[in-house]
Amino acid sequence: MAFVTRQFIRSLSSSAAIKHVTIIGGGLMGAGIAQVAASTGHSVVLVDTSEDILKKSAKGIESSLKRVAKKKFAEKPEDGEAFIQKVLKNISTSTDAASVVQGTDLVVDAIVENLKVKQDLFGALDKAAPEHTIFASNTSSLSIADIASSTARLDRFGGLHFFNPVPMMKLVEVIKAPGTSQQTFDALLEFSKALGKHPVSCKDTPGFIVNRLLVPYMLEAVRLHERGHGSKEDIDVAMKLGAGYPMGPFELLDYVGLDTSKFIIDGWHEKDPDNPLFAPSPLLNKLVAEGKLGKKTGEGFYKHK
Numbered sequence: 001m002a003f004v005t006r007q008f009i010r011s012l013s014s015s016a017a018i019k020h021v022t023i024i025g026g027g028l029m030g031a032g033i034a035q036v037a038a039s040t041g042h043s044v045v046l047v048d049t050s051e052d053i054l055k056k057s058a059k060g061i062e063s064s065l066k067r068v069a070k071k072k073f074a075e076k077p078e079d080g081e082a083f084i085q086k087v088l089k090n091i092s093t094s095t096d097a098a099s100v101v102q103g104t105d106l107v108v109d110a111i112v113e114n115l116k117v118k119q120d121l122f123g124a125l126d127k128a129a130p131e132h133t134i135f136a137s138n139t140s141s142l143s144i145a146d147i148a149s150s151t152a153r154l155d156r157f158g159g160l161h162f163f164n165p166v167p168m169m170k171l172v173e174v175i176k177a178p179g180t181s182q183q184t185f186d187a188l189l190e191f192s193k194a195l196g197k198h199p200v201s202c203k204d205t206p207g208f209i210v211n212r213l214l215v216p217y218m219l220e221a222v223r224l225h226e227r228g229h230g231s232k233e234d235i236d237v238a239m240k241l242g243a244g245y246p247m248g249p250f251e252l253l254d255y256v257g258l259d260t261s262k263f264i265i266d267g268w269h270e271k272d273p274d275n276p277l278f279a280p281s282p283l284l285n286k287l288v289a290e291g292k293l294g295k296k297t298g299e300g301f302y303k304h305k
């Protein structure tokens with residue numbers, strides 16, 4: 001009887017709309033997800049490992065909101081300022097994830113692309129978060145089932161893969177792992193729509209949809225350049241003017257972050273070591289070793305202002 005009651009309460013609560021969201025990781029993606037969730041009326045707690053990082057996240061959110069407000073309130077700049085203040089009020093920050101998940105409906109991880117680190121995070125939060133809380137990962141390349149395996153809430157665990165820059169990119173891939181319940185999946189679809197995004201349904205397969213197609217393309221661009229068959233500038237121009245992409249592959253790698261790109265490719269190489277597609281790239285490894293991680297550090301394949 002107690003089991004039936006618990007199941008019933010769980011079914012009621014996980015079908016209720018997601019209002020309170022905890023985002024773990026205040027980097028490129030976490031700050032963007034927090035901004036969009038707060039802009040659409042959700043109350044958001046953004047978590048990272050230090051106050052300094054969180055200050056940088058808040059600064060990034062404010063400057064992105066200014067760009068949004070400039071467009072949205074072109075006729076009435078004072079309404080734009082009010083909008084920014086209202087959104088910022090919806091966001092608080094913390095360095096202690098376990099203490100802030102008490103009242104949360106959804107936890108989204110946007111931390112480093114490393115299976116063990118994500119498992120450790122969710123394993124710890126599983127003990128601290130209420131029963132109805134849904135967990136989701138924004139992983140680019142890891143298996144949702146593998147990440148979820150450190151928790152006892154496989155039914156309330158799914159994937160929410162956002163795209164960079166989050167305030168501009170309309171797509172969210174919503175991933176249903178084998179253990180994800182239909183209710184959780186539906187709640188994640190609804191949440192994506194509530195953010196003003198366009199969700200697509202994905203299975204828990206490597207790279208989901210976008211990265212399954214994008215990563216081999218990016219890899220081949222780097223190999224082509226490493227073979228001396230094209231300068232990075234020419235490859236970028238070619239793909240923008242010849243294929244209509246908004247950024248060339250090297251510009252996009254700098255935008256995504258070369259550390260994150262290396263995590264993705266190293267992870268897939270580890271899983272499939274005989275696949276030549278995922279062999280390490282000397283050029284990428286050299287840049288990462290030099291701390292040239294792309295736009296976020298001011299230099300990657302290109303220098304950035």
Ligand SMILES: CCCCCCCCCCCCC[C@H](O)CC(=O)SCCNC(=O)CCNC(=O)[C@H](O)C(C)(C)COP(=O)(O)OP(=O)(O)OC[C@H]1O[C@@H](n2cnc3c(N)ncnc32)[C@H](O)[C@@H]1OP(=O)(O)O
Nearest residue numbers: 064067140163164165167168218219222246247256261281
């Ligand atoms: C061999 C080893 C190799 C290793 C290979 C490994 C490969 C791994 C790579 C895969 C990584 C996957 C990562 C992830 O999982 C999936 C992704 O997210 S992939 C990235 C997807 N994103 C894109 O493809 C972005 C493409 N670019 C664009 O769409 C545009 O360039 C842009 C970013 C929107 C910017 O537009 P631009 O016109 O270039 O520049 P502007 O600055 O003029 O901006 C236009 C317009 O947008 C507004 N804007 C831009 N950014 C923001 C922001 N952050 N916040 C708010 N507003 C923003 C800006 O204000 C402009 O508005 P306007 O003035 O025009 O009204």
Ligand SMILES: NC(=O)c1ccc[n+]([C@@H]2O[C@H](COP(=O)([O-])OP(=O)(O)OC[C@H]3O[C@@H](n4cnc5c(N)ncnc54)[C@H](O)[C@@H]3O)[C@@H](O)[C@H]2O)c1
Nearest residue numbers: 025026027028029030048049110111112113139140164256
């Ligand atoms: N960069 C992209 O274009 C992109 C796009 C879609 C998905 N992703 C995925 O999103 C995730 C984050 O990527 P990013 O580019 O935002 O990375 P990032 O390096 O910009 O940010 C990661 C943040 O997580 C913080 N962090 C690390 N471990 C933590 C922990 N245990 N607790 C709290 N905070 C922690 C770091 O301090 C950092 O601020 C990765 O899984 C990545 O694959 C990235």
